[in-house]
Amino acid sequence: MVKLTPEEQMSYISSIDRKRDYINTSAYAKKEGQKEGQKHAEAKAYAEKLASARKMLSKGIDEEDICDVLGLSKEEIEKLK
Numbered sequence: 001m002v003k004l005t006p007e008e009q010m011s012y013i014s015s016i017d018r019k020r021d022y023i024n025t026s027a028y029a030k031k032e033g034q035k036e037g038q039k040h041a042e043a044k045a046y047a048e049k050l051a052s053a054r055k056m057l058s059k060g061i062d063e064e065d066i067c068d069v070l071g072l073s074k075e076e077i078e079k080l081k
Contacts, residue, residue: 054080 004012049070056066063077 050076050080053077057081 049072053066053070053072053076056069057063057077057080063074066072066077067074
């Protein structure tokens with residue numbers, strides 16, 4: 001086993017700390033990016049539901065059926081009128 005000088009030990013420990021910090025920062029950034037992507041996808045899906053509901057209303061489809069098919073509430077459908 002190689003014996004390190006005190007300066008080399010400090011340098012080694014410092015490099016390990018930097019690597020650990022980099023890994024943790026990268027993992028955090030990835031997790032936050034996934035959360036943002038999920039929020040964006042949910043908002044897009046909701047907007048698409050509303051667009052579908054508007055189209056269904058314009059075709060004269062019953063509000064109950066729209067609620068049932070799209071999973072929207074009656075209040076959400078009322079706001080579209």
